[in-house]
Amino acid sequence: MSRNGFLSLLFHAVFIIFSMAPIVIVCLVAFTPTGYLSVPVTSFSLRWFAALYERGDFLGSALTSLWLGLAASTIALILSVPAALAIFRYRFYGREAFLSLLQSPLMIPHVVLGIAFLRFFSQIGLTGTFAGLVIAHVIVVIPFTMRMVLSNAGSLDASVESAAESLGAGPLTTFRRITLPMLVPGLAAGWLLAFITSFDELTMTTFIASPQTVTLPVRMFNYIQDNIDPLVAAVSAALIGVAVLVMVILDRLFGLDRLLVGGEQKGSS
Amino acid sequence: MTFLQIKGLRKLYGPHVGVHNIDLTVEKGEFVSLLGPSGCGKTTALQMIAGFIEPTDGDIAVDGVSLARVPPAKRNFGIVFQSYALFPHMTAAQNVAFGLEMRKVGAVEIASRVKETLSLVGLDGLGDRYPRRMSGGQQQRVALARALVVRPRLLLLDEPLSNLDAKIREEMQEELRSIQRNVGTTTVLVTHDQGEAFALSDRVIVMNKGRVEQVGHPETAYGNPSSQFVQNFLGRTNVVSAKIIERDGSYYAVFDALEVRLSGPQTTGPTRFNVRPERVRLSSDGIAAEVRRRVFQGHQWFLQLSSPLGQMEMLAANDGTVLPSVGDRVHLSWSETDIQKVDEGSAGT
Amino acid sequence: MMASHRRRLNAYFLSAPAAILIVAFLVTPILSTVLLSLREYSTYGGISDTISLLNYRDIFTDSYFAEVLLRTMKISLLVTLGALVLGVPEAYILYRMRSPWRNIFLLVVLGPLFISVVARTLGWALIFGSTGLISSTLQRFGLISQPFDLMYTETGVVIALIHVLVPYMVLSVWASLQRLDRRIESAAESLGASQITIIRRIVLPLALPGILAGSLIVFALAASAFATPAILGGRRLKVVATLAYDEFLNTLNWPLGAAVAILLLIFIAILMTVINKWIESKYSEVFK
Ligand SMILES: Nc1ncnc2c1ncn2[C@@H]1O[C@H](COP(=O)(O)OP(=O)(O)O)[C@@H](O)[C@H]1O
Numbered sequence: 001m002s003r004n005g006f007l008s009l010l011f012h013a014v015f016i017i018f019s020m021a022p023i024v025i026v027c028l029v030a031f032t033p034t035g036y037l038s039v040p041v042t043s044f045s046l047r048w049f050a051a052l053y054e055r056g057d058f059l060g061s062a063l064t065s066l067w068l069g070l071a072a073s074t075i076a077l078i079l080s081v082p083a084a085l086a087i088f089r090y091r092f093y094g095r096e097a098f099l100s101l102l103q104s105p106l107m108i109p110h111v112v113l114g115i116a117f118l119r120f121f122s123q124i125g126l127t128g129t130f131a132g133l134v135i136a137h138v139i140v141v142i143p144f145t146m147r148m149v150l151s152n153a154g155s156l157d158a159s160v161e162s163a164a165e166s167l168g169a170g171p172l173t174t175f176r177r178i179t180l181p182m183l184v185p186g187l188a189a190g191w192l193l194a195f196i197t198s199f200d201e202l203t204m205t206t207f208i209a210s211p212q213t214v215t216l217p218v219r220m221f222n223y224i225q226d227n228i229d230p231l232v233a234a235v236s237a238a239l240i241g242v243a244v245l246v247m248v249i250l251d252r253l254f255g256l257d258r259l260l261v262g263g264e265q266k267g268s269s
Numbered sequence: 270m271t272f273l274q275i276k277g278l279r280k281l282y283g284p285h286v287g288v289h290n291i292d293l294t295v296e297k298g299e300f301v302s303l304l305g306p307s308g309c310g311k312t313t314a315l316q317m318i319a320g321f322i323e324p325t326d327g328d329i330a331v332d333g334v335s336l337a338r339v340p341p342a343k344r345n346f347g348i349v350f351q352s353y354a355l356f357p358h359m360t361a362a363q364n365v366a367f368g369l370e371m372r373k374v375g376a377v378e379i380a381s382r383v384k385e386t387l388s389l390v391g392l393d394g395l396g397d398r399y400p401r402r403m404s405g406g407q408q409q410r411v412a413l414a415r416a417l418v419v420r421p422r423l424l425l426l427d428e429p430l431s432n433l434d435a436k437i438r439e440e441m442q443e444e445l446r447s448i449q450r451n452v453g454t455t456t457v458l459v460t461h462d463q464g465e466a467f468a469l470s471d472r473v474i475v476m477n478k479g480r481v482e483q484v485g486h487p488e489t490a491y492g493n494p495s496s497q498f499v500q501n502f503l504g505r506t507n508v509v510s511a512k513i514i515e516r517d518g519s520y521y522a523v524f525d526a527l528e529v530r531l532s533g534p535q536t537t538g539p540t541r542f543n544v545r546p547e548r549v550r551l552s553s554d555g556i557a558a559e560v561r562r563r564v565f566q567g568h569q570w571f572l573q574l575s576s577p578l579g580q581m582e583m584l585a586a587n588d589g590t591v592l593p594s595v596g597d598r599v600h601l602s603w604s605e606t607d608i609q610k611v612d613e614g615s616a617g618t
Numbered sequence: 619m620m621a622s623h624r625r626r627l628n629a630y631f632l633s634a635p636a637a638i639l640i641v642a643f644l645v646t647p648i649l650s651t652v653l654l655s656l657r658e659y660s661t662y663g664g665i666s667d668t669i670s671l672l673n674y675r676d677i678f679t680d681s682y683f684a685e686v687l688l689r690t691m692k693i694s695l696l697v698t699l700g701a702l703v704l705g706v707p708e709a710y711i712l713y714r715m716r717s718p719w720r721n722i723f724l725l726v727v728l729g730p731l732f733i734s735v736v737a738r739t740l741g742w743a744l745i746f747g748s749t750g751l752i753s754s755t756l757q758r759f760g761l762i763s764q765p766f767d768l769m770y771t772e773t774g775v776v777i778a779l780i781h782v783l784v785p786y787m788v789l790s791v792w793a794s795l796q797r798l799d800r801r802i803e804s805a806a807e808s809l810g811a812s813q814i815t816i817i818r819r820i821v822l823p824l825a826l827p828g829i830l831a832g833s834l835i836v837f838a839l840a841a842s843a844f845a846t847p848a849i850l851g852g853r854r855l856k857v858v859a860t861l862a863y864d865e866f867l868n869t870l871n872w873p874l875g876a877a878v879a880i881l882l883l884i885f886i887a888i889l890m891t892v893i894n895k896w897i898e899s900k901y902s903e904v905f906k
C-alpha cells in the first residue's frame with residue numbers, strides 16, 4: 001500500500017485546520033482579558049471564568065445538566081441490560097419490532113421529540129418538571145446504551161455461562177458473578193456515551209425545560225441569542241474540556257473507533 | 270457395571286436431524302470417545318448429556334437415575350469446552366475455585382483443593398495469572414483443573430485439544446490420559462481426530478450424520494471397520510476388486526495375479542476389498558505395478574503406484590531397506606489378515 | 619415444550635420495562651402530536667376540537683412555508699455536498715495513514731462529535747462576526763474595506779453545518795473502508811494499476827455504500843438541524859426546525875407547529891428507512 005502523497009497531506013492539513021478552527025477560537029476567546037471580542041488574542045486571563053463563577057446561573061444550569069445526565073444515562077442503562085440480553089439470547093415474537101423501536105429515537109429529529117414531549121407532558125401534568133426532563137432524556141440516550149450492551153453481549157462466549165452453570169451456579173449467580181463482570185467495560189462506555197449525549201442535548205430540551213430546570217446548553221443558547229461575548233466562550237471552553245476528558249476515557253475503555261464504528265454488527269459473520 | 274446409559278437419544282432441529290437414535294452404555298471409570306467428522310452431531314450429543322440441550326426423544330441415566338429432570342447445575346459433571354470458556358475476569362485459581370464456592374466448600378478446603386488440582390495439571394505457581402496472560406496449553410490446563418476440582422461424576426470434553434499446536438497436543442494427550450487414570454473419572458471425549466481418539470480411549474464411538482456407525486476398541490474399529498464410512502474415516506485405504514473362487518474345498522480371493530487364500534466358506538463371485546496402505550507389501554511376485562510418486566514423510570515413505578487393479582497407495586517404513594524409485598517396476602502382495610471386505614451397503618460414503 | 623415456553627416468558631419479562639417506557643413515552647407522545655396537528659387553531663379561540671387537514675393545507679399553500687421548505691432543502695443539499703467533498707477524501711487519507719497517526723487523527727476528526735453543538739457553533743459565530751477572525755484578517759491585509767460578515771447568511775449556516783456534520787460522513791466511509799482488505803490494493807498495484815485507477819475501480823466501489831449511507835445521515839441531520847441555523851441564521855433565516863420552534867413557543871399556534879413537525883418526521887422516516895433499505899439491498903451482495 002502506498003503512502004499518502006503531498007496533495008493528500010495538504011488536503012489533510014486543510015481538513016484538520018477546518019475541523020479545529022472554531023474549537024481553538026472558542027478556547028482562545030475564553031481566556032481573553034478584554035471586555036469585548038477580539039481575535040487574535042494576545043494575552044491571557046481567567047477573568048471570564050471568575051465572572052462565570054460569580055454569576056451563578058451558568059453554574060446552577062451545569063448542576064442541572066449533571067444530575068440530568070447522571071439520572072438519564074443510569075436509568076437507560078438499567079433498562080437496556082435486560083432488554084439487550086433478551087434480544088441477544090431469545091427469538092421471541094416482536095423481537096425485531098422491539099429492537100427497531102428502541103433504536104428509533106436516533107432517527108426522530110429532536111425538534112419533533114421536543115414538540116411531542118411538550119404536548120404530552122402538558123396533557124399528563126409533567127410540564128416543566130425535572131422528572132419530565134429525565135424521562136425525555138432516557139428516551140434520547142437509550143439507543144446508545146442498547147447498542148453498546150448489545151455489541152458487548154455479542155462478544156460474550158455463551159459457553160462461558162454454560163461453564164458456570166455446569167459448575168453448579170444458578171441463573172442469578174451466573175449473571176451476577178460471570179455475565180455482568182464481563183459486560184462491565186461495555187456498560188461503562190455505553191453509560192458515558194449516554195451521559196455526554198444527554199449533557200449536550202439542546203434542541204429537545206429547549207421545548208421542555210422550565211426556568212427552574214434550564215440545562216447548560218439551553219442557558220448558553222438563550223444567552224447567545226442576545227449577546228455573543230467571552231463569557232459564553234468560557235462556558236464553551238469548559239464544555240470542550242469535559243468532552244475531551246470523556247473522549248480520552250472512552251478511548252481507554254473501549255477504543256474510540258470501535259465505539260463509534262463497531263456498533264453495527266449484530267449477527268455473527 | 271453400567272454407569273452412564275443412553276437410550277434412543279434423538280435431537281431434531283426443526284426438520285433437520287442433529288442426532289439420530291443413539292444407544293450407548295459407558296462403564297464406570299471408562300474413557301470413551303465420540304469420533305466423527307465435523308457436523309455429525311458429536312457436540313449436540315455431548316450437550317444433551319451435559320443438559321444444555323434438551324433431547325427431542327430418549328433418555329440419559331447415570332447410575333440408573335434418569336437425568337431428564339436434573340438441570341445442568343445439579344448434574345455434577347465436569348465440562349471442558351473447545352473454547353475453554355474460562356472466566357476472563359478471574360485468575361486461574363479463582364476460575365478453579367468457582368465450582369467449589371458454588372458447593373459452599375469452606376475457604377480453607379477450597380485453597381488446598383485448588384492448589385492440589387493446579388499442581389495435578391502442572392500449573393504450580395501460576396494460580397494468580399489471568400487467562401489472557403496464559404498460553405493456549407496453560408488455559409487448557411486451567412479448564413481441565415476447573416472441571417476436575419469439583420470431583421465430577423462424569424467428565425465431558427468437547428474437542429479439548431483442537432486449538433493447540435501439534436506438539437503440545439501430543440503432550441496434553443498423554444497427560445490427559447494419565448490424569449484420567451489417576452483420578453478414575455468416567456470420561457466422554459468428543460473429537461474429529463482419530464489419532465487422538467485412539468490414543469486416549471478405551472472405546473471409540475464412530476458417528477456419521479447423527480448416527481452411531483460403530484462402537485468398539487480402537488484396534489477393532491480400525492482393523493475391523495463395520496462399514497465403508499468407518500473404513501474411510503479412520504484412515505486411507507485402497508479399494509480393490511477381486512473374484513472369490515472355490516478350488517478343492519478352499520476359497521481364494523483372486524486379485525489379478527495375486528491369489529489369497531481365505532479361511533472359511535465364502536460366497537463366490539466378484540467383490541471388493543479394502544487394503545490399508547501400510548498393509549501393502551513389496552514382494553518378489555504378485556501384482557505388477559509401477560511407482561508413480563514417492564513422498565518422504567520422515568518415519569515412513571508414501572508410494573503411489575499404478576497397477577492392473579488401478580491406482581494403489583502404500584506406506585513403507587523408513588527402516589533402511591532400499592526402496593524403489595519413481596518409474597521402477599515392482600510387485601505387490603498382501604495376505605488374508607490385511608484385507609477387509611467392502612460393505613457394499615454403505616459404500617456410498 | 620415447557621422449557622421453550624419458559625424461555626419466551628423470560629424474554630418478555632426482561633424486555634418489559636424498556637418496552638413499557640418506549641410505548642408510554644415515545645409512541646404515545648408522537649401519536650398525540652399527530653392528533654394535535656389535525657386540530658384547528660385561532661388566535662382568540664385557541665385549539666378547537668374539530669379534526670381537519672387544514673394545517674397541512676396551509677403549509678402546502680402558503681408561500682412563506684414554501685420559502686422555508688426550499689431553503690431547508692437547499693441548505694441540506696449544499697451541506698451534504700460539502701461533507702462529501704471534504705469527508706470522503708479525508709476518510710481515505712485516514713485509512714491510508716500508519717499506526718500512531720491514524721488513531722491520533724481519527725480522534726481529532728471524530729472528537730468534535732462529543733463537543734456540544736452550541737460550543738462548536740459559537741466558534742463559527744466568533745469567526746464569522748464583523749469583528750471576527752475572517753473579517754479582521756481580510757481588513758488587515760487590505761483585501762476588503764467594509765467589515766465582512768457571514769453572520770445571518772446561508773453561506774455561514776452551510777459552512778458551520780458542514781463542520782458539525784462532516785464527522786458522520788468520515789465515520790460512515792471509514793467504516794466501509796474497514797472491510798476493504800489492504801492486500802487488494804497491493805494486488806491491484808502489482809498488476810500495474812495506477813493510483814487513480816485503484817481509487818476509481820477498487821476503493822470507490824467498495825466505499826460507495828458507506829458514502830451513500832453517510833450522505834443520507836448528513837442530509838437528514840442537516841434537514842432537521844436546529845441549534846446551528848438558530849444561532850447563525852437568526853430570525854431572518856428560518857429553516858423547518860426553527861419554524862416549528864417559533865410556531866410552538868412564540869406564535870403559540872401548537873397545531874400548526876405540530877403539523878410542521880409531523881411532516882419533518884415523515885420526511886426523515888422515509889429517507890432513513892425506505893432509501894436506506896434500497897441502498898442496503900442494492901449493495902448487500904458486495905459484503906457477503
Ligand atoms: N442450534 C442448532 N440449530 C440447527 N441446527 C443445528 C444447531 N446446532 C447444530 N445443528 C446442526 O446439527 C448438526 C450437528 O451439529 P454438531 O453437534 O455441532 O456437530 P459436531 O459437533 O459433530 O461438529 C450439524 O449439521 C449442525 O448444522
Ligand SMILES: [Mg+2]
Pocket residue numbers: 308311312313
Ligand atoms: Mg462440535
